[in-house]
Amino acid sequence: MTVRAARPEFARPVPNVLTIAGTDPSGGAGIQADLKAFSANGAYGMSVVTALVAQTTTGVAEVREVPPEFVTSQLTTLLDDVRVDAVKIGMLAGTGVIRAVVAVLDRYAPPHVVLDPVMVAKSGHRLLADEAVAVLRDELLPRVDLITPNLPEAADLLGEREITDSGGMAGQAERLTGLGAKQVLLKGGHLREAASLDLFRGDGEAEFLRRERIETTNDHGTGCTLSAAIAALRPQRPDWSSAVRDGKEYLTEALRAADRLDVGRGHGPVHHFHRWW
Ligand SMILES: Nc1ncnc2c1ncn2[C@@H]1O[C@H](COP(=O)(O)OP(=O)(O)O)[C@@H](O)[C@H]1O
Numbered sequence: 001m002t003v004r005a006a007r008p009e010f011a012r013p014v015p016n017v018l019t020i021a022g023t024d025p026s027g028g029a030g031i032q033a034d035l036k037a038f039s040a041n042g043a044y045g046m047s048v049v050t051a052l053v054a055q056t057t058t059g060v061a062e063v064r065e066v067p068p069e070f071v072t073s074q075l076t077t078l079l080d081d082v083r084v085d086a087v088k089i090g091m092l093a094g095t096g097v098i099r100a101v102v103a104v105l106d107r108y109a110p111p112h113v114v115l116d117p118v119m120v121a122k123s124g125h126r127l128l129a130d131e132a133v134a135v136l137r138d139e140l141l142p143r144v145d146l147i148t149p150n151l152p153e154a155a156d157l158l159g160e161r162e163i164t165d166s167g168g169m170a171g172q173a174e175r176l177t178g179l180g181a182k183q184v185l186l187k188g189g190h191l192r193e194a195a196s197l198d199l200f201r202g203d204g205e206a207e208f209l210r211r212e213r214i215e216t217t218n219d220h221g222t223g224c225t226l227s228a229a230i231a232a233l234r235p236q237r238p239d240w241s242s243a244v245r246d247g248k249e250y251l252t253e254a255l256r257a258a259d260r261l262d263v264g265r266g267h268g269p270v271h272h273f274h275r276w277w
């Protein structure tokens, strides 16, 4: 009998990664996108639902917030049993859910927490109540390891006007660290530039991540995908900088493959292909 040696990637431990987010029945954003990105990036995915969202590629029809005490119940039930190696936080909907998550982070102190401060869907529908922005900024932001705002979200958190060119990105990232953010990935998807440009500010110097801008209308859930891929990769990488760079690479490939999909009539999803397919 021939005994085949295990492939080296199968010998590495698989990290358990949790997403705390809202749903997307069309599978392009939220929990559904996060779980696909976890899996494609070598992690075991788990989820706690904060809001049920009736949405698809053409926009959001309706949002039902999960009662904050039930978010707590999902989280404590899970964390009492399973070791969590990284967490991605997405849509939180309102003040009650934010405070439920803050209390659980304080109690269990999971490692490698990424916050995508989701506020408004591409279609313009609000996914975070106006009055919850200050609570997210003051109570949640200082407790996470990395925040990944897009430019409108960064402007809201800072109480500033939205910037429209990359020249202002380093200053905004620095001011976000002034709010207590340990590390910042400022996403430049809303810039009118030829390249896809984000700025990472970790412990050291800020660095631009520049990739080709992909021409596609299948760009729903890009922010969710990026933050989820980074959370999945962080336990498998030596530092945040390499997890962020590899997460951006993964998103770019998923955008490049997106036109293979035929999902819906609006902004379709990116394709979370596994590397060996
Ligand atoms: N057409 C595109 N080609 C390549 N990268 C893109 C494209 N659109 C968005 N991105 C990248 O997707 C990520 C999310 O972008 P952004 O639109 O800023 O955030 P959000 O989805 O949260 O609004 C960023 O890394 C951005 O640079």
Ligand SMILES: Cc1ncc(COP(=O)(O)OP(=O)(O)O)c(N)n1
Pocket: 021, 022, 023, 024, 029, 030, 031, 053, 055, 090, 091, 118, 120, 121, 122, 123, 127, 219, 220, 221, 222, 223, 224, 225, 267
């Ligand atoms: C449940 C849920 N969470 C987050 C978003 C926003 O996702 P994002 O990646 O920013 O994608 P677009 O909305 O810009 O396509 C969402 N729509 N739903």
